[in-house]
Amino acid sequence: MRRADGAEQAVTAARGVRRRELFRTAAGDIIGSYGTEDSPAEADPGALVDRVGDAISDLTAATIAGTLRAVVREGWGDMLPTRFAVIGMGRFGGHELAYGSDADVLFVHERARAPTSRRRRRRRRRW
Numbered sequence: 001m002r003r004a005d006g007a008e009q010a011v012t013a014a015r016g017v018r019r020r021e022l023f024r025t026a027a028g029d030i031i032g033s034y035g036t037e038d039s040p041a042e043a044d045p046g047a048l049v050d051r052v053g054d055a056i057s058d059l060t061a062a063t064i065a066g067t068l069r070a071v072v073r074e075g076w077g078d079m080l081p082t083r084f085a086v087i088g089m090g091r092f093g094g095h096e097l098a099y100g101s102d103a104d105v106l107f108v109h110e111r112a113r114a115p116t117s118r119r120r121r122r123r124r125r126r127w
Helices: 007-034 045-076 117-126
Strands: 083-088 105-110
Touching: 007 045, 045 083
Parallel strands: none
Antiparallel strands: 083 105
16 A cells, blocks of 8 residues: 555555455355365364454455555645544454455544643743
8 A cells, every 4th residue: 555656546456455355265265165175175164254254354454444544644644633543343343244244433533632722831931
């Protein structure tokens, strides 16, 4: 994402990476479910479901983080002027996403406080 010239290119790159990684996850899921000549199918289907859920949840978190980073960089530089958090809800928050799941998130921020007159006076005295 860092090599992109702007937020739009970064988001396009993130989508491409997401598609590629979803394909890799699906290929691993199929191989784990049915096996190959060299490796048998996964004996515990629940473990395979957990691995796929973890992979898709991690990929979604990375996609959101990369996209948010690119948009912030374009709008504010390397730092946001506020405290900011992304909270995963539902299956995403529980790290249980499946192929068709959407990512339910809350974007939460604390507004930057304007300096009070008292703080302004202290700052003036220091300079």
